[in-house]
Amino acid sequence: MMKKTIVAALSILACGTGWAADGTPATADAQRIKQGEYLSRAGDCIACHTAKDGKPFAGGLGIESPLGTIYSTNITPDKDTGIGNYTLEDFDRAVRHGVAKDGHSLYPAMPYTAYAKVTPDDVKALYAYFMHGVEPVKQANKDTDITWPLSMRWPLGVWRWMFAPDVVTAPVTAPASDADKVALLRGQYLVEGLGHCSTCHTPRGFALQEKALTDADGSAFLSGGVVEGWLAKNLRGDMTDGLGSWSKEDIAAFLKSGRNGHSAAFGGMAQVVQDSTQHLTDADVNAIAVYLKSLPPVNKNATKPLAYNDTVAQALRTGKDTSDGAMTFLNNCAACHRSTGKGYAETFPQLALSSTVNSADPASLIHIVLKGAQMPGTSAAPTAYAMPGFDWRLTDKEVADVVTFVRASWGNEGAAVSASDVAKVRKDVGAAKAPVR
Ligand code: HEC
Ligand code: HEC
Ligand code: HEC
Numbered sequence: 001m002m003k004k005t006i007v008a009a010l011s012i013l014a015c016g017t018g019w020a021a022d023g024t025p026a027t028a029d030a031q032r033i034k035q036g037e038y039l040s041r042a043g044d045c046i047a048c049h050t051a052k053d054g055k056p057f058a059g060g061l062g063i064e065s066p067l068g069t070i071y072s073t074n075i076t077p078d079k080d081t082g083i084g085n086y087t088l089e090d091f092d093r094a095v096r097h098g099v100a101k102d103g104h105s106l107y108p109a110m111p112y113t114a115y116a117k118v119t120p121d122d123v124k125a126l127y128a129y130f131m132h133g134v135e136p137v138k139q140a141n142k143d144t145d146i147t148w149p150l151s152m153r154w155p156l157g158v159w160r161w162m163f164a165p166d167v168v169t170a171p172v173t174a175p176a177s178d179a180d181k182v183a184l185l186r187g188q189y190l191v192e193g194l195g196h197c198s199t200c201h202t203p204r205g206f207a208l209q210e211k212a213l214t215d216a217d218g219s220a221f222l223s224g225g226v227v228e229g230w231l232a233k234n235l236r237g238d239m240t241d242g243l244g245s246w247s248k249e250d251i252a253a254f255l256k257s258g259r260n261g262h263s264a265a266f267g268g269m270a271q272v273v274q275d276s277t278q279h280l281t282d283a284d285v286n287a288i289a290v291y292l293k294s295l296p297p298v299n300k301n302a303t304k305p306l307a308y309n310d311t312v313a314q315a316l317r318t319g320k321d322t323s324d325g326a327m328t329f330l331n332n333c334a335a336c337h338r339s340t341g342k343g344y345a346e347t348f349p350q351l352a353l354s355s356t357v358n359s360a361d362p363a364s365l366i367h368i369v370l371k372g373a374q375m376p377g378t379s380a381a382p383t384a385y386a387m388p389g390f391d392w393r394l395t396d397k398e399v400a401d402v403v404t405f406v407r408a409s410w411g412n413e414g415a416a417v418s419a420s421d422v423a424k425v426r427k428d429v430g431a432a433k434a435p436v437r
Contacts, residue, residue, distance in 0.1 A: 029128060036129025039122050042284070043115065043194040044276040048072045057130075058082075058137040063109045064228075066208065068146035070109045078136040091127045092120075096167045098160050105156035107144075108163075113213060116167045117193030163209040168193075180290070183283075187291025190284060191222075195276070200232035200268055201225055219298045224359070229429040230267030231364040233355055237297040239305045240413065241359040244297060251289035255280070257346075257380035263356060264349045264385070266373035267364065274376035306353045312409040313340040325405025328398050332390060333406075341410035347385055352410035362403060362417050363425065369399055370422075370431040391431035396422040 040046070049072045051060035059074040076082040083091065083101075090101045098112035099105055106112060118126075144151060171189070174181035191197050192214055201222045202210040212221035224234040224241070234242040243251060246262060253260040255277035258270065265273045277285065297303070315321035316330065316339040330339070333351075337343045341352035351357050356364050372389035375381075390399065396419040403422075407414030426434065 029132070032125050032128040033133040034129075035122075036125035036127070037133055038279075039118075039126050039194060040129055041276055041279040042190060043118075043126070043196070044272060045075065047271055047275050048110075049075050055135070055137045055139070057134050058139040060139065060142055062145075065107070065109060067150050068144060070107045070144045070146070071142040072110075073141045074137065074139050075130060076134050076137040076139075077131050078138050081138050081140050082136060083130065084136060088124065088127050091130070092123050095123060095126070098156075098164060104153045105160055107156060108159065108208070111196040111199045113164050113210065114193055114196035114198060116165050117189065119168055119171045119189075121171075122194075159207060159209070163207070165213055183287045183290045184294060186284065187287035187289070190280075190288055191291055195288070197235065198222060200227045201235050215295055219296065222292075222295060223298045224361070226361070226363055227268050229363060229367050229425065230269075231356075231359055231361050232268065233359060233364075234298065235292050236295040237293070238299055239297070239302055241355050242297060243292055243355075244303075245305045245353070248286070248289040248293050251292055252282070252285045253380075255285045255288060256282075257378050258376040259346045259349070259381055261345045262350065263354060264346070264375045266368060266375065270374065270376045273378060278376070278378040278380065306358065306411050306413060308352055309411040310340070323401075323405065324398070325401035328394065328402040329405055332394070333402065336387070341406070341412075346381065348387075351406050352412065354412075357406055357412050358414045360415070362407070362414065362421065365403055365406070365414075366399065366417065366422055366425040367429050369394070369403060370426055371429060389431070391426065391434070393435060395434045395437060396420075396426065 046056055048061055048063065049057045049059050051058070051072075054060055055076075057074070057076045059072045061072045062069040063072060074082040077084040079085055083094075086094070086101055093099045094101070094106065094110075094112075096112060096116045096118060098108065098110065172185055174185055176182060198210055198213060198221060201224060202212055203220055203223065203225045205211050210225075212218045215221045219236065222235040225232050236242045237244045239245055246254075246260075250260045250262060254263065254265065255273060258265040258273040258278065277288075280288075312321065312326075316326060316334070336348040337351050338348075341350060343350040356368070359365075368387065370389055370391040372387045374386040375384050377384035394402070399422045400417050400419045404416045406412065407417065423434075425431075
């Protein structure tokens, strides 16, 4: 250890920058680059900065916004088209303050309001990784599809002034002897900062700003938001639609493997698990779980968990429930999710007591029935089971019937869904036209 430090120190003295004459990083720098790579996973930079089938971090992914399409930029160290000429200060200004090197404000599609929470040391490690650990790629940035006058960038500066938080100057720590507090603070740091969980999981206000950036801003924080037609669920302590009935271990397993006894990841969360959370250390995943479990419910009175009820399972088994919803369920869903609604753990998620099923907003439930979904394949659970889409097979009324049936069975307590709710989602998510009966 001692030796390594001395060697690193000497190499820094030797060439000022910490880089050996042949261009290979000295030990301390190699470690910083590795740390930066880990942090880039925690920040999921790759998800937005890589186009479909594109080179890693070369940008060009279109991100839909109410104004038009915003394209992510090339953040490889290419000097002409990427960020190869960015100093640490330039990089910091973009990542934490939302201002590009030439001074223009970035669209908040780049989650700099969350990254403002990243410590200066971690920014340094990220910078080292992007300068020396990422392959430079020559690929010019695309302009946004936003038309004038909305394309003017100066209002973004006003937005920044109104909504961006101050950047963090030093880490918030607890004495090492208080292991619980250390984990809680680490989890908070990852969730609020690099994890930018709130960009999807917090509802947005009139100017598309997140209604809360931390728990201290109010219980809107992580209380659920809609992204690309999926409901990024309530992650607070609510019993029926939040994480109230999930243990710390359940949350950790979900983030690590993409599934647990309650649910499996789909929609935007499948990619978050795939690119980001599965790569985190057990300690970090546990810290996130500890922090999420500390968030009080939005509805302080809803403290009673749902309880399983087998009336419907028995009626289905004995052929007594012949309602349209029950028949559609038996013909299309029961093979995987079973007539008990309990599915097969970690393969076909349970529908009984599921937070997807019981959320007040049925967006995800209708969306998954129409378009299907695929779990992430992770190193902890490599098989990416998929659910087929029923858009081409079921009419709006049939989908409404089956979803209403699921929301009222096995102890679930979701409100009924109408055919016009389904028609709207079918249009919004670009599902196939309904079959004509
Ligand atoms: C949710 C999507 C998203 C994530 C995640 C994301 N970015 Fe971005 N980023 C963008 C978009 C979109 C832009 C371009 C914004 C614009 O043009 O106004 C951008 C711009 C940038 C810029 C400015 C580049 C330039 O040309 O000036 C840098 C630097 C950057 N991102 C670094 C990162 C890093 C580092 C991470 C991970 C810690 C990251 N981004 C994660 C969407 C994202
Ligand atoms: C790109 C948007 C996005 C980001 C970023 C995101 N999530 Fe999610 N998340 C979703 C969506 C959509 C769902 C609902 C689908 C599902 O349950 O898999 C979800 C579901 C979840 C669930 C399951 C909840 C349940 O009741 O079934 C957990 C736990 C979760 N997210 C945690 C996190 C954490 C922790 C972070 C930050 C590290 C995060 N998410 C970041 C979109 C996102
Ligand atoms: C071939 C097996 C199969 C069939 C048939 C099927 N599903 Fe699924 N279902 C799955 C799988 C696999 C997942 C997990 C998908 C993921 O996480 O991406 C899933 C996930 C779900 C979820 C999300 C549960 C959660 O919280 O994670 C709901 C709700 C759901 N299915 C409802 C239905 C309904 C309603 C039908 C009938 C119209 C149906 N499924 C038919 C396999 C199936």
